[in-house]
Amino acid sequence: MVKRLVVVTILLASFRPAEAATFRFFGSGGVESQFTPANESSPLNPDNVAGLPRTTTLADASAFGELLTDDKRWKLRVKLRGEASDRAGESLELGEGFIQVRATPWLSVTAGRVIEKWGTGYAWTPTAFVGPKRDPSDPGDRRSAYRGADLLRADLYVSETTLSLYTLEGGSVAARVYRLIGATDVALHARDSSLGISAARVFGDALELHGEVARDADADALRAVVGGQYTFSNDLNVVLEIYHGTDGLTRREWDAFRGSINDDLREANARYAPLRMGRTYGFIRLSRDFGRTAAEVIAIASLRDGSSMVRTTISRELHDRLTLQLIATEFTGSPTSEWSHVQLERIVIAGMRVHF
Amino acid sequence: MKRLIVLLLFAFTLRGEDAASILARSDAYRNPLDSFAIDVELTSYDGKETEHSTFRVHGKGSDRSVVEFLAPAAEKGKFLLMLRDAMWIYLPSASRPIRISPLQRLMGQASNGDVARTNFTTDYTASGMREEADLWVLDLIARDPSIAYKKVQLRVDRKTHEPRSADFYVASGKLLKRAHYREYTVMNGRRVVSFVEIEDLVRPGRRTTMRYTNLVARQHPDSMFTREALARW
Numbered sequence: 001m002v003k004r005l006v007v008v009t010i011l012l013a014s015f016r017p018a019e020a021a022t023f024r025f026f027g028s029g030g031v032e033s034q035f036t037p038a039n040e041s042s043p044l045n046p047d048n049v050a051g052l053p054r055t056t057t058l059a060d061a062s063a064f065g066e067l068l069t070d071d072k073r074w075k076l077r078v079k080l081r082g083e084a085s086d087r088a089g090e091s092l093e094l095g096e097g098f099i100q101v102r103a104t105p106w107l108s109v110t111a112g113r114v115i116e117k118w119g120t121g122y123a124w125t126p127t128a129f130v131g132p133k134r135d136p137s138d139p140g141d142r143r144s145a146y147r148g149a150d151l152l153r154a155d156l157y158v159s160e161t162t163l164s165l166y167t168l169e170g171g172s173v174a175a176r177v178y179r180l181i182g183a184t185d186v187a188l189h190a191r192d193s194s195l196g197i198s199a200a201r202v203f204g205d206a207l208e209l210h211g212e213v214a215r216d217a218d219a220d221a222l223r224a225v226v227g228g229q230y231t232f233s234n235d236l237n238v239v240l241e242i243y244h245g246t247d248g249l250t251r252r253e254w255d256a257f258r259g260s261i262n263d264d265l266r267e268a269n270a271r272y273a274p275l276r277m278g279r280t281y282g283f284i285r286l287s288r289d290f291g292r293t294a295a296e297v298i299a300i301a302s303l304r305d306g307s308s309m310v311r312t313t314i315s316r317e318l319h320d321r322l323t324l325q326l327i328a329t330e331f332t333g334s335p336t337s338e339w340s341h342v343q344l345e346r347i348v349i350a351g352m353r354v355h356f
Numbered sequence: 357m358k359r360l361i362v363l364l365l366f367a368f369t370l371r372g373e374d375a376a377s378i379l380a381r382s383d384a385y386r387n388p389l390d391s392f393a394i395d396v397e398l399t400s401y402d403g404k405e406t407e408h409s410t411f412r413v414h415g416k417g418s419d420r421s422v423v424e425f426l427a428p429a430a431e432k433g434k435f436l437l438m439l440r441d442a443m444w445i446y447l448p449s450a451s452r453p454i455r456i457s458p459l460q461r462l463m464g465q466a467s468n469g470d471v472a473r474t475n476f477t478t479d480y481t482a483s484g485m486r487e488e489a490d491l492w493v494l495d496l497i498a499r500d501p502s503i504a505y506k507k508v509q510l511r512v513d514r515k516t517h518e519p520r521s522a523d524f525y526v527a528s529g530k531l532l533k534r535a536h537y538r539e540y541t542v543m544n545g546r547r548v549v550s551f552v553e554i555e556d557l558v559r560p561g562r563r564t565t566m567r568y569t570n571l572v573a574r575q576h577p578d579s580m581f582t583r584e585a586l587a588r589w
């Protein structure tokens with residue numbers, strides 16, 4: 001850690017733009033009300049023992065600041081995020097803060113906190129050994145909530161191959177090799193003993209297919225995702241994915257979990273995590289813009305029991321800087337299914353976001 | 357007889373070279389510098405609503421470009437990389453560029469390819485040519501099956517070689533869009549296309565305009581036009 005700080009300090013101290021620099025500043029702030037009635041029919045939340053609030057009001061703001069030289073040799077980037085809630089108080093965090101230097105045409109070095117998102121999956125990215133785990137129910141990171149990892153990275157461009165080497169907090173090391181082979185993106189990913197491969201390719205003018213497989217040594221699990229994206233001529237965009245992870249629960253393990261709920265309700269609530277209580281899931285996203293109005297439907301189903309989560313979003317751009325959003329999330333499934341155990345009956349969010 | 361065949365072959369070869377040469381001269385009005393940056397104001401009309409966006413296109417050679425999103429505010433910080441017909445988009449909240457298809461839209465009737473592509477020579481072969489009043493009509497066929505529009509019919513002014521319009525066809529033979537190169541201006545000492553209007557022929561009444569300004573020569577290293585370098589723009 002000390003070595004890393006020394007490197008960062010040296011890089012910052014030597015930041016002397018040789019030519020004109022550009023400053024970019026942008027971001028957004030939003031406020032929203034969440035209506036979250038308890039699902040008292042869930043065995044995990046009888047009579048709302050979890051004490052879940054019926055309504056919550058949240059406000060958040062994310063600001064990105066970038067300073068870079070016109071020759072693109074130096075770049076400083078900061079992402080600050082603040083959040084306040086009538087239930088949980090306020091917080092302010094540095095989501096990203098790094099300096100990037102192109103030392104030679106074939107070598108660049110990055111030091112600081114960086115949001116790295118490896119992989120090609122839309123809802124799931126099993127090869128994302130570095131950086132935040134993606135939330136399949138919010139793959140677009142609506143509120144810019146991702147926080148980066150503290151790292152030192154060297155990117156080497158050799159021919160048309162990029163080799164990225166990482167040293168991360170806690171002494172962990174990682175590497176990634178990327179190359180466009182033919183028209184296919186291919187990347188190999190590694191972090192300590194974990195390994196993965198990802199690929200993506202566009203066919204024709206509207207179809208994209210992707211897939212990734214990863215062996216997570218820490219979880220002793222194999223995870224894989226395959227999917228595709230198609231854009232119809234009427235601009236309807238469809239994303240489909242199938243995910244499988246051997247660290248999810250089997251049917252027998254799920255049944256055992258359900259049998260243990262009444263033994264220790266607190267422990268059962270701590271263990272229950274949607275999308276980790278099964279091994280195979282399906283994801284579909286339909287989206288289309290209608291002028292300044294955009295509609296999106298996301299459905300995620302457990303392919304073991306057919307239960308699902310459906311999230312519908314309607315957003316309306318009132319002005320170039322102001323957007324209104326209404327998001328409704330429903331859960332369906334038989335009483336013994338994964339999604340019927342969610343402690344909330346539904347989630348309805350109404351909010352607005354201002355961009356600057 | 358042999359002489360006649362040789363003469364005919366020679367004539368056809370000349371004609372083929374003419375079409376390619378006309379295409380190259382026409383493209384020079386859209387992509388006059390080898391390494392450049394240019395601002396694009398895009399306005400989209402769908403019959404009811406109007407949307408405005410601003411981009412800066414950084415280009416190198418005939419087949420590499422990066423589109424920087426400048427406005428509206430909600431789009432700031434995004435970048436689009438186009439290497440021939442392969443495209444990736446970079447979002448500020450994520451350091452990983454996402455592979456996208458050419459038909460995914462930037463805004464309005466303009467697809468990513470419409471804004472990022474600055475010439476036809478790289479992706480198309482001039483397969484035929486005819487005269488039509490004071491215009492040349494060039495039939496351009498995509499060199500690669502991955503190109504979004506399989507055929508383009510380009511109309512070029514016979515006196516100036518300025519492009520006047522282009523019809524874009526998909527593989528089924530359906531005519532989807534028509535681009536009109538409406539205005540020209542001198543930027544960086546060169547006469548270039550400065551205003552383009554794209555008609556949506558599938559949904560009549562919908563159209564997009566693109567106004568080009570501030571063309572400047574910029575030296576971009578090759579390594580900046582890679583997927584991994586998108587986060588460094």
